[in-house]
Amino acid sequence: MPIITVNNKQVHIQELNKGAEQTVVLIHGMFSNLSIYYFNIAPILAKHFHVVMYDLKSHGMSERFLDGYDLDNMSSDLIGLMDHLQLEKVHLTGYSFGGLIALKTALTYPERVNQLVVMEAPDPQDEKARNIIDEYSKEFLEHYVANFTDTTKVQMGKRQMEKNHRMYEFLFNQTSIKADMIREKHFLDEADFSQLKASTLLLYGADSNCRPTGEWLQSQINESELELISGDHNIPIQEPQLIAETIAQFLSNILTKNHG
Numbered sequence: 001m002p003i004i005t006v007n008n009k010q011v012h013i014q015e016l017n018k019g020a021e022q023t024v025v026l027i028h029g030m031f032s033n034l035s036i037y038y039f040n041i042a043p044i045l046a047k048h049f050h051v052v053m054y055d056l057k058s059h060g061m062s063e064r065f066l067d068g069y070d071l072d073n074m075s076s077d078l079i080g081l082m083d084h085l086q087l088e089k090v091h092l093t094g095y096s097f098g099g100l101i102a103l104k105t106a107l108t109y110p111e112r113v114n115q116l117v118v119m120e121a122p123d124p125q126d127e128k129a130r131n132i133i134d135e136y137s138k139e140f141l142e143h144y145v146a147n148f149t150d151t152t153k154v155q156m157g158k159r160q161m162e163k164n165h166r167m168y169e170f171l172f173n174q175t176s177i178k179a180d181m182i183r184e185k186h187f188l189d190e191a192d193f194s195q196l197k198a199s200t201l202l203l204y205g206a207d208s209n210c211r212p213t214g215e216w217l218q219s220q221i222n223e224s225e226l227e228l229i230s231g232d233h234n235i236p237i238q239e240p241q242l243i244a245e246t247i248a249q250f251l252s253n254i255l256t257k258n259h260g
Contacts, residue, residue: 003061007080012061013054014038016046022114023050023087024251027078029096029120030069030181031171033060036095040240041247048248049091054081056098058171069180071104071187078105082112091251092198093117095236100124100187106198107191116198117247120205120233123213125185188213193220200224201250203243205231225250 003010014034024045026037034053042051055062057069057077068074078101082090091114094102099121106113171177200221204214206228218226227246231238 004081004084006084007077009057009065009077010063011054011057011077011081013052013081013085014042015053016042016051018050020046020048020050022048022251023052023090024247025052025054025078025082025087025090025092027092027094027098027101028053028056028059029098030056030177031059031168032096035060036236041236041244044241044244045248048252052081052085052087052090058175058177059167064170066174067176067180069175069177071100071184072108074101075105075108079109079112088112089114091115091117093119093247094121095119096122096233097181100184103191103196104187106196106200107193110195110197113198115251116196116200117203117250118200118214118217119203119243120208120210120235121213121217122210123216124181124187125189126209126213188217193217194222196221196223198223201247202226203229203235203246205229205233205235205238208232208235 002013002015004013005011012034026034026042026045028034028036033055037051037053042053045051056074058064082088089112092102092105094100094117096119099118102116102118103121106116200217200223202214202217202221202224204211204226208214208231210233211228214226214228218224229235229239229242229246236243
């Protein structure tokens with residue numbers, strides 16, 4: 001369980017296939033952790049790429065902080081992580097609020113991002129979309145516990161369960177996370193997507209409340225394609241293999257096109 005220091009913060013990371021030429025950084029959503037990718041999606045991507053996963057601040061095993069959950073800070077944390085790992089340029093994949101972090105980073109630091117995959121990024125202006133993140137966190141916890149048991153063949157202990165619940169309580173009730181998300185409500189409206197250089201894959205659930213945001217993003221981002229996956233906001237849980245294969249194919253096709 002590697003813990004590294006980035007911008008004076010303790011960050012939990014996991015890496016697969018370090019020797020690969022191209023790197024994909026996977027960003028999870030609010031109220032979850034890197035295990036959303038670790039069990040199913042990352043191993044498939046690691047057949048082709050160096051995969052980096054990390055727990056956002058106050059999530060998983062990363063250090064806890066009371067504030068700094070706005071997109072500027074989260075994007076700066078990501079660039080700090082890349083600098084620490086000496087990654088000059090990467091492919092970015094972000095899910096839910098992590099998708100907004102990926103978009104913000106690609107717009108602010110275009111020279112650091114090769115290609116972009118945005119999964120189920122919500123419109124921060126949409127209260128329904130913000131609320132779905134709360135609902136999702138409960139389903140994520142169940143998924144995490146089930147996968148922990150399936151993968152390690154041991155039941156998650158009561159102490160570990162309580163630790164996870166304490167993390168959610170801390171995030172919901174003691175940090176600026178919700179206020180910071182509301183503060184970002186005009187992010188998509190104010191973003192200049194003509195400045196986005198990275199080819200972008202938009203992955204959304206066919207039955208997701210966030211699907212209209214994916215359709216709108218496709219109309220705004222020049223080099224983008226929208227793929228609808230069977231399911232709702234929880235598509236990484238519902239269709240992990242399909243998502244991993246779709247991402248791998250998109251990145252491989254773009255690389256072939258650029259080098260062809």
